[in-house]
Each structure stands twice: as C-alpha cells, then as structure tokens.
Amino acid sequence: MSATYPLSSCIEWQFTDAGDLAERLRAAKAAGLELAEFHLWRDKPIDAVAEALAETGMRLTGVCxxxxxxxxxxxxxxxxxxxxxxxxxxxxxxxxxxxxxxxxxxxxxxxxxxxxxxxxxxxxxxxxxxxxxxxxxxxxxxxxxxxxxxxxxxxxxxxxxxxxxxxxxxxxxxxxxxxxxxxxxxxxxxxxxxxxVAHVQVADMDDRHEPGTGTVDWAKVMTTLKDLGYAGSLGLEYFPTLPMDESLALTAKTLAKIGG
The missing domain is CATH 3.20.20.150 (Divalent-metal-dependent TIM barrel enzymes)
Structure with a gap:
C-alpha cells in the first residue's frame, strides 16, 4: 500500500470474509499490508494468530x-x-x-x-x-x-x-x-x-467508515501530523463500506493528501 504513513488494518472489523483473526492477518498481508491491530484478546485464537504473524511477517500495532x-x-x-x-x-x-x-x-x-x-x-x-x-x-x-x-x-x-x-x-x-x-x-x-503520541487511528465522520467517505478534512489532518512531526503508523479503525481492496485503495488515496 502506498500512503504517507504505514497503514495498520483493524482486523476486528476488516477482512471479515476471510475467517478468524489468523486468516484475516493472511488476507491483510495478501492485500499489501504489513501491520494490523485488534481489540480484546481473551476470545481470540491467540496461538493461531501467533502462527499467522510468524508466517506472514505481519506486526501488531495494538491490542486492548x-x-x-x-x-x-x-x-x-x-x-x-x-x-x-x-x-x-x-x-x-x-x-x-x-x-x-x-x-x-x-x-x-x-x-x-x-x-x-x-x-x-x-x-x-x-x-x-x-x-x-x-x-x-x-x-x-x-x-x-x-x-x-x-x-x-x-x-x-x-x-x-x-x-x-x-x-x-x-x-x-x-x-x-x-x-x-x-x-x-x-x-x-x-x-x-x-x-x-505513539499511534493514530483514522475513520471518517459521521459514521466511522473509511477515509474519503465523510466530512473529515483529511488534507488538514495529514498536513498537521506531518508538520507536527508524527512518525508512527495509521490504524484503520473503521467499518468498510466497500470491498476491502477498494476500501484500502480509497483510504490510501485519501490519506496521501497534504494541504497547501
């Protein structure tokens, strides 16, 4: 994926058609991502997730x-x-x-x-x-x-x-x-x-969908992060409205915007 910052998929809400979290990690990797995150862990297949991380080289940016x-x-x-x-x-x-x-x-x-x-x-x-x-x-x-x-x-x-x-x-x-x-x-x-600030998560207003579907001024957001010196990743904590390949493409395009 090409964007101003590395993108981290919230596999709690994304790639859900792939199966459990381990399979979602593999799907995210196949889509070109290197980072992922999810919410609570006690109800998740942690051993299988560990295997998928080792297999894919993916890295987790956050767990609750x-x-x-x-x-x-x-x-x-x-x-x-x-x-x-x-x-x-x-x-x-x-x-x-x-x-x-x-x-x-x-x-x-x-x-x-x-x-x-x-x-x-x-x-x-x-x-x-x-x-x-x-x-x-x-x-x-x-x-x-x-x-x-x-x-x-x-x-x-x-x-x-x-x-x-x-x-x-x-x-x-x-x-x-x-x-x-x-x-x-x-x-x-x-x-x-x-x-x-060690991590930033993104979603559009009002309904928490992918950047580019709502009213957030993403050029301002991205310019501000750049100007302030943020050097981390962007967590894609949104509910997709499009198939994941299209959703990621729109997100990457939107987050690449820098204001004047």
Whole structure:
C-alpha cells in the first residue's frame, strides 16, 4: 500500500470474509499490508494468530488490555493492573504489541481533581508493570456519543495524564474519529506534544467508515501530523463500506493528501 504513513488494518472489523483473526492477518498481508491491530484478546485464537504473524511477517500495532477496568475507580485499580499484567503475558507470543487502555466511566461523587489523581495513580502502577516487561501502554480518549459517562474524552486531558505519570512506556493513542466527534481541532490539541503520541487511528465522520467517505478534512489532518512531526503508523479503525481492496485503495488515496 502506498500512503504517507504505514497503514495498520483493524482486523476486528476488516477482512471479515476471510475467517478468524489468523486468516484475516493472511488476507491483510495478501492485500499489501504489513501491520494490523485488534481489540480484546481473551476470545481470540491467540496461538493461531501467533502462527499467522510468524508466517506472514505481519506486526501488531495494538491490542486492548482485557478485561477493561477503570483507571479512575479505586475499587477497580488492582483488577486493572492485573489485567495489564495478564495481557502482557498473553500477548508476548504476538511480539509484545502496544496495549490499549481506556479510562472507564466517571465515578459519582468524585471531583475532577480526584478523578485525575486516581487515574494517575492507576496508570503509574500499570506503567511500572509495562516498563518491567518492555511494553508500551497506549491511553486512548474516546467520546461521549458512544460512552456518555466515559471519563477520558479529551485529547488534552489524556496528554496531561501522560505527562503527570511521566513514564516512557505510557503514550497516547490519538483517534481522529473520536476527536472529531468531540469537536476537537487536531492542530490545537496535539500542539507541542506530538512526542507523546505513539499511534493514530483514522475513520471518517459521521459514521466511522473509511477515509474519503465523510466530512473529515483529511488534507488538514495529514498536513498537521506531518508538520507536527508524527512518525508512527495509521490504524484503520473503521467499518468498510466497500470491498476491502477498494476500501484500502480509497483510504490510501485519501490519506496521501497534504494541504497547501
């Protein structure tokens, strides 16, 4: 695939006609991709995925910490850190991919300062585990359209948390679609802190389909990423509306746009 950045297929939602995740990896490789990602792992054929990765030379850019537990609720902190530890152990055979962490929901009765302090404490414990294992954690802000009570729905807040934890193994996953749903301006929210962003995911507005099917200004997005110095890959976390070969072609063409 030719694009400004390497593309990573979300095989949770793409190449579904191929079969299970292992077969989707093979299909993605046949389509010209070198990178892939998926969500939760406990219900997936991890051994078969490991075999497919070894066979194809594909690399995973991200897997979600499973089970999902809150970083803001002290009652779930131990379970959250345990989930990080177990996910690291389970995915070691997959090449130690980055592990995606969401915040969980707001806790009734807690102030903003208390939410922030609890999140920093939980992420610090998780980062200690990640540092020891040599794995990167990716903190992902989501949006209130999908999750009305989600705590972390702001890119700036996510970056503030990462700065407060101050671990080289905790970075941000910036999702263009979640950010657009929240009405954020990419240049404003990432300014001066692109070094804290380790992965970017893309999908178009409004309905989370492939870039080129909606209203996102992709020339602005791509120019901003380039100008800020982003040097990672782009995760294709979208629901395709076209056959995958056509979907990837449209996506690559759209993401190659650079504004003036």
């Amino acid at each position: 910490v499973d089970p999902r537990r809150s970083i803001v609720d002290p009652a779930e902190r131990a379970e959250m850190v345990t989930a990080v530890r177990e996910t690291i152990e389970a995915t070691e055979k997959l090449g130690k991919p980055a592990l995606i962490v969401a915040s969980g929901f707001r806790v009734e009765g807690l102030s903003e300062d208390e939410h922030f302090a609890n999140a920093v404490a939980a992420l610090r414990e998780a980062a200690d585990v990640a540092e020891e294992a040599g794995v990167t954690l990716l903190l992902e802000p989501l949006n209130t359209r999908l999750f009305s009570a989600m705590y972390l729905v702001s890119t700036k807040l996510g970056l503030d948390l990462i700065e407060a934890v101050d671990s080289p193994n905790l970075r941000l996953l910036y999702d263009v679609w979640h950010s657009a749903v929240m009405g954020e301006d990419i240049a404003e929210v990432l300014a001066g802190r692109i070094h804290l």
